[in-house]
Amino acid sequence: MNTRYIVATAFATAIAAPALLSAQKHVDAPSFKAEKCYGVAKAGKNDCASMGNNSCGGSSKRDADPKAWIFVPEGYCERIVGGSKTPK
Numbered sequence: 001m002n003t004r005y006i007v008a009t010a011f012a013t014a015i016a017a018p019a020l021l022s023a024q025k026h027v028d029a030p031s032f033k034a035e036k037c038y039g040v041a042k043a044g045k046n047d048c049a050s051m052g053n054n055s056c057g058g059s060s061k062r063d064a065d066p067k068a069w070i071f072v073p074e075g076y077c078e079r080i081v082g083g084s085k086t087p088k
Contacts, residue, residue: 027057029071036069037077038084047071050087 027047038050046060046068060068066088077083 027071033074034071035074035077035085037072037080038069038087039064039066040072040077040080040083041065041068041070045070 036047041047041060041064043060043063043065044058046065047057047070049056049060049065049068051067064082066084069087072080072083077085
């Protein structure tokens with residue numbers, strides 16, 4: 001085997017693997033009647049976000065991010081402390 005080829009393949013794999021493993025997840029709508037609730041998700045547990053670096057599921061970096069949302073049963077968002085139907 002060509003040593004150069006092996007080293008190049010190993011390097012390419014090391015560069016590409018983290019990008020493939022951290023691919024953002026798309027969250028499907030739940031089967032129940034739901035609404036988006038902003039500002040209540042734990043870090044890394046959001047379903048999506050309105051804008052910014054955490055645009056899809058599980059990518060929020062902090063708790064209660066005002067731009068990150070989760071699905072909650074319809075009518076419950078305003079009952080949750082800090083919950084909002086619109087991003088802040």
